[in-house]
Amino acid sequence: QVQLVESGGGLVQAGGSLRLSCTAAGRTDSWWALGWFRQAPGKEREFVAAIKWSSGSTRYADSMKGRFTWSRDNVKNTVYLEMNNLKPEDTAVYYCAGGGFSGAPSDAENEYKYWGQGTQVTVSS
Numbered sequence: 438q439v440q441l442v443e444s445g446g447g448l449v450q451a452g453g454s455l456r457l458s459c460t461a462a463g464r465t466d467s468w469w470a471l472g473w474f475r476q477a478p479g480k481e482r483e484f485v486a487a488i489k490w491s492s493g494s495t496r497y498a499d500s501m502k503g504r505f506t507w508s509r510d511n512v513k514n515t516v517y518l519e520m521n522n523l524k525p526e527d528t529a530v531y532y533c534a535g536g537g538f539s540g541a542p543s544d545a546e547n548e549y550k551y552w553g554q555g556t557q558v559t560v561s562s
Contacts, residue, residue: 532555
């Protein structure tokens with residue numbers, strides 16, 4: 438079993454930055470992957486970013502490219518998503534997700550078996 442815990446959400450003005458963290462408790466493998474998804478009220482969950490733990494390969498949704506950046510602490514089993522130039526449309530609950538699969542980082546929800554509880558990000562204008 439793997440448990441994921443997110444933190445770092447909060448209220449920020451447009452143009453500001455936040456750093457989300459996701460800590461994994463349990464077994465991790467060299468082929469494991471992590472992803473961030475988000476969901477705003479009345480909207481479907483959407484892909485934000487993904488990373489392969491072993492290789493560090495990353496993937497970002499188009500609207501996040503150049504603004505959001507992955508980093509990780511291998512010792513702590515923690516990943517971070519640095520979010521810059523935040524916009525009101527970034528307001529959502531952000532979920533950390535984990536899965537074990539080979540290949541490139543995936544944007545598909547069904548590739549991820551484990552999900553955190555989410556952390557709220559609110560961006561004011």
